[in-house]
Amino acid sequence: MRSFSFTGLLCLVSIAPFLRVLAAPPKACAPKVKESVIPPRGWTQHGIPSPDHTIVLRIALPQPDFNLLEKHLYEVSDPSHARYGDHLSKEEVERLVAPHQDSIDAVDEWLRSYNIDSNDVHRSAAKDWVTVKIPVSLAEKMLDTTYHVWEHSDGDQIVRTTSYSLPENLHAHIDLVQPTTMFGRFKGLKSTIVWPDEAEAPPQLKTLVGTVNTASGAIVDASCNTTITIKCLQQLYNAVGFTPKILKNSIGITGYLEQFANIQDLQSFYAEQRPDALNSSFKFISVKGGLNDQNLSLAGAEANLDVQFAFGLSFPIPGTFWSTAGRPPFKPDVGTPTNTNEPYTDWLDFVLSHPSPPLSISTSYGDDEQTVPKSFAIRACASFAQLGVRGVSLMFSSGDGGVGDNNPNPATQQCFTNDGRNATRFIPLFPASCPFVTSVGGTVGVPEVAVSRFFSGGGFSDYFERPWYQEKAVKKHLSTLPKGTYKGLYNPKGRGIPDVAAQGDRFRIFLSGVPRMIGGTSASSPTFAGIVALLNDVRLSKKLPPLGFLNPLLYSVDSSAFNDITVGHNSGCGTTGFNATRGWDPVTGLGTPNFGILAKLVVQKGH
Ligand SMILES: *[C@@H]1O[C@H](CO)[C@@H](O)[C@H](O)[C@H]1NC(C)=O
Ligand SMILES: *[C@@H]1O[C@H](CO)[C@@H](O)[C@H](O)[C@H]1NC(C)=O
Ligand SMILES: *[C@@H]1O[C@H](CO)[C@@H](O)[C@H](O)[C@H]1NC(C)=O
Numbered sequence: 001m002r003s004f005s006f007t008g009l010l011c012l013v014s015i016a017p018f019l020r021v022l023a024a025p026p027k028a029c030a031p032k033v034k035e036s037v038i039p040p041r042g043w044t045q046h047g048i049p050s051p052d053h054t055i056v057l058r059i060a061l062p063q064p065d066f067n068l069l070e071k072h073l074y075e076v077s078d079p080s081h082a083r084y085g086d087h088l089s090k091e092e093v094e095r096l097v098a099p100h101q102d103s104i105d106a107v108d109e110w111l112r113s114y115n116i117d118s119n120d121v122h123r124s125a126a127k128d129w130v131t132v133k134i135p136v137s138l139a140e141k142m143l144d145t146t147y148h149v150w151e152h153s154d155g156d157q158i159v160r161t162t163s164y165s166l167p168e169n170l171h172a173h174i175d176l177v178q179p180t181t182m183f184g185r186f187k188g189l190k191s192t193i194v195w196p197d198e199a200e201a202p203p204q205l206k207t208l209v210g211t212v213n214t215a216s217g218a219i220v221d222a223s224c225n226t227t228i229t230i231k232c233l234q235q236l237y238n239a240v241g242f243t244p245k246i247l248k249n250s251i252g253i254t255g256y257l258e259q260f261a262n263i264q265d266l267q268s269f270y271a272e273q274r275p276d277a278l279n280s281s282f283k284f285i286s287v288k289g290g291l292n293d294q295n296l297s298l299a300g301a302e303a304n305l306d307v308q309f310a311f312g313l314s315f316p317i318p319g320t321f322w323s324t325a326g327r328p329p330f331k332p333d334v335g336t337p338t339n340t341n342e343p344y345t346d347w348l349d350f351v352l353s354h355p356s357p358p359l360s361i362s363t364s365y366g367d368d369e370q371t372v373p374k375s376f377a378i379r380a381c382a383s384f385a386q387l388g389v390r391g392v393s394l395m396f397s398s399g400d401g402g403v404g405d406n407n408p409n410p411a412t413q414q415c416f417t418n419d420g421r422n423a424t425r426f427i428p429l430f431p432a433s434c435p436f437v438t439s440v441g442g443t444v445g446v447p448e449v450a451v452s453r454f455f456s457g458g459g460f461s462d463y464f465e466r467p468w469y470q471e472k473a474v475k476k477h478l479s480t481l482p483k484g485t486y487k488g489l490y491n492p493k494g495r496g497i498p499d500v501a502a503q504g505d506r507f508r509i510f511l512s513g514v515p516r517m518i519g520g521t522s523a524s525s526p527t528f529a530g531i532v533a534l535l536n537d538v539r540l541s542k543k544l545p546p547l548g549f550l551n552p553l554l555y556s557v558d559s560s561a562f563n564d565i566t567v568g569h570n571s572g573c574g575t576t577g578f579n580a581t582r583g584w585d586p587v588t589g590l591g592t593p594n595f596g597i598l599a600k601l602v603v604q605k606g607h
């Protein structure tokens with residue numbers, strides 16, 4: 001048990017001099033290292049930030065009742081449980097993640113001891129996050145550390161430190177403080193465009209004559225073998241002719257890193273692939289001043305891909321596109337003070353404070369799990385659980401580097417641990433490795449096989465243990481591996497990635513006015529999110545609650561609900577990676593969705 005009897009008050013000897021007469025400063029007030037990391041490969045110290053450089057410090061207070069929240073999450077997400085679909089309200093969730101009052105008091109005292117005005121302190125609704133905007137020089141004093149400008153070999157710069165300390169008595173009251181040791185950058189997971197040169201871009205959507213039958217019996221246009229359109233996905237995933245009816249439904253796409261979703265491009269896309277959606281658009285929501293610049297030449301490949309396919313597939317379900325400001329790759333010379341924000345938590349903050357977030361949300365960003373401090377990964381993952389228990393389904397791309405790091409280029413892929421040992425190791429991606437999200441791998445072609453122009457991210461988390469819902473499926477796969485396979489290269493007890501898959505290559509989008517082909521598990525995640533939005537329509541139209549956190553359902557439904565992908569593998573780290581096999585595998589998960597069958601199952605199982 002943690003003791004909450006020490007509060008920050010004991011450390012305020014410097015502003016209460018009479019106490020000094022009574023006793024020397026208690027040992028509990030001495031700074032003690034809270035967290036230290038080895039900077040991930042590729043980062044080097046570049047210089048020191050200007051002392052008046054502003055930093056937005058986020059302080060996470062412990063959530064003593066999180067276990068209870070997790071219990072609720074699993075009960076309301078498990079179709080065999082009596083509480084299936086009985087999601088919690090925003091207020092109920094906030095009560096479950098609220099910190100202990102002693103922690104709130106201790107942190108407040110600590111901030112006050114540095115003369116931080118309570119007006120400059122921002123608190124999340126549950127009071128589990130405290131945010132203060134302060135000069136880096138003050139952060140250095142508070143955390144007994146030195147910040148540096150760090151530069152990545154690809155040119156990105158951020159202001160970080162490799163270690164920070166807190167007074168010993170505060171260790172029990174603070175889970176983490178960031179940005180400090182967080183080197184992860186949450187890059188977009190789109191792979192290179194197939195035809196990067198405009199001259200080579202496919203001029204017209206080719207309609208190859210004829211159709212082909214897939215193993216699952218679906219009839220698919222032959223052209224889908226080389227070009228993926230909305231119609232191809234409807235055919236492949238057995239959703240032809242389905243029109244959503246319930247407009248109280250919703251789907252959301254997250255955008256970061258100044259990725260703008262262009263509305264003119266969306267109209268061009270709709271004109272070609274979804275004429276009935278023409279003139280419709282999405283709701284744009286700016287988070288922390290994020291923009292959605294409509295200059296056609298600034299359209300983002302990632303954002304355009306995500307909105308065109310997610311909203312095209314789920315039309316007319318209302319779509320939301322969030323653009324969150326702040327790039328973690330910070331250029332100190334630009335001098336925008338808020339740029340040290342880690343935008344990911346800004347989005348989480350924002351969406352958790354909303355009374356009714358979109359019900360199906362796709363994110364095509366991520367980074368190597370080991371570049372994200374474990375404490376941060378656990379807290380972010382806990383935030384995803386908060387959305388899931390409120391009835392929101394979260395999809396994340398599983399990555400494009402196979403079993404290797406977030407780098408689809410095998411020549412430059414790095415597969416070494418960042419723990420000082422520099423051991424060869426497969427590198428899973430976060431947030432795909434969080435057990436409270438649905439991670440989506442990639443397939444290609446007709447019939448579908450695991451994608452191979454780049455490789456579907458997959459493997460096993462080094463941070464998160466295997467959750468109960470995938471115990472049977474993952475163990476079965478592990479038992480088929482020849483004894484000793486990849487021993488020491490992965491954590492066989494870790495959360496298996498991905499959960500499911502969807503087409504991930506040769507997507508035909510419009511970008512800056514011209515059709516382009518693009519791929520990556522960045523395409524797979526919004527595709528799956530689109531199918532989930534359609535499934536929510538099926539449930540809502542029967543007056544059933546939305547699906548919420550999906551995984552316990554996905555792993556328990558009949559295997560006919562998925563097109564099992566059994567061909568291909570996910571090379572990486574100089575190996576051929578894992579194989580796509582019958583049943584779940586760490587390449588394509590359970591397989592790609594069969595909407596027609598899932599639509600029947602999701603109304604049978606609920607109540
Ligand atoms: C799709 O393309 C693959 C690879 O080029 C080929 O092997 C396969 O036969 C094609 N499928 C159909 C149905 O034409
Ligand atoms: C879109 O708007 C144009 C111009 O106002 C109109 O001609 C067209 O019929 C509209 N299309 C749809 C599908 O609403
Ligand atoms: C659009 O962006 C391009 C590239 O940054 C720029 O050259 C152009 O002036 C912009 N157009 C407008 C209308 O702002």
Ligand SMILES: *[C@@H]1O[C@H](CO)[C@@H](O)[C@H](O)[C@H]1NC(C)=O
Binds near residue numbers: 416422
């Ligand atoms: C880690 O090991 C690899 C392979 O032996 C080597 O190329 C690399 O330089 C090492 N990196 C560090 C930081 O020691």
Ligand SMILES: *[C@@H]1O[C@H](CO)[C@@H](O)[C@H](O)[C@H]1NC(C)=O
Binds near residue numbers: 482578
């Ligand atoms: C994948 O399949 C190939 C060919 O059957 C086999 O040689 C290899 O051992 C398998 N790899 C794993 C990790 O199971």
